[in-house]
Amino acid sequence: MTLDFGYFLDGAVHFVVAFGLACILLAAFKRLYQISTPYNERALIAAGNPAAAIALGGAIIGFALPLASALSVTADPVEFVAWGVLAGVIQIVASLVVRRFVVRDLVERIESGNIASAIYLAATSIGIGLLNAASMTY
Numbered sequence: 187m188t189l190d191f192g193y194f195l196d197g198a199v200h201f202v203v204a205f206g207l208a209c210i211l212l213a214a215f216k217r218l219y220q221i222s223t224p225y226n227e228r229a230l231i232a233a234g235n236p237a238a239a240i241a242l243g244g245a246i247i248g249f250a251l252p253l254a255s256a257l258s259v260t261a262d263p264v265e266f267v268a269w270g271v272l273a274g275v276i277q278i279v280a281s282l283v284v285r286r287f288v289v290r291d292l293v294e295r296i297e298s299g300n301i302a303s304a305i306y307l308a309a310t311s312i313g314i315g316l317l318n319a320a321s322m323t324y
Contacts, residue, residue, distance in 0.1 A: 200261065207263055208253050211270040215249045215277070216242075222278050223285075224293050237296045237304035244308020248315030249277050255319035273318045280314040281307070 219242070220227050230238035256269035284307055285292045295303035 203263055204257055204266065207266060208257060208270075211253060211267065211274070212246070212250060215270075215274045216246060218274065219245050219249075219278055219281070222281065225297050230297065235297070235299050237299045237301055240301065240304035241296055241307045241311075244304075244311040245277060245281065247308075248311030248313075248318075249274060251312070251315035252318035252322060255322045259322055269322055273315075273322075276318055277311060277314060280310060284310055 225238065227238045227242045231242070252273035253270055256266050256273070260266050260269065289295070289303060289306065292303055292307065296307070
């Protein structure tokens with residue numbers, strides 16, 4: 187069996203474009219998520235607050251899941267970006283709902299390093315991400 191270099195090159199170009207767009211979307215989501223929270227994750231994490239790291243980590247995983255799903259269901263970069271933007275909006279809205287209606291003192295809990303609350307927020311983000319990813323089939 188020999189390598190068909192032209193076929194590989196086509197696939198490699200698609201990989202680089204898809205991976206690059208996914209990384210850009212992930213970085214943009216992380217920044218927008220951090221802007222949407224009333225606490226400063228960067229400062230809290232730098233100060234050693236594990237709750238902030240867990241909550242942010244859950245949001246990142248929760249967003250990466252639908253990105254992975256979108257990558258598997260579309261080869262069109264524009265459609266992929268559209269799915270990514272939709273998934274990001276849903277993730278941020280879910281986080282806002284948890285902070286405003288479910289655990290109203292979540293900000294104080296995260297800032298004080300409450301691990302249980304951070305795990306709850308991270309699990310919610312990951313759960314929403316899984317539902318997001320599963321909903322991208324058509």
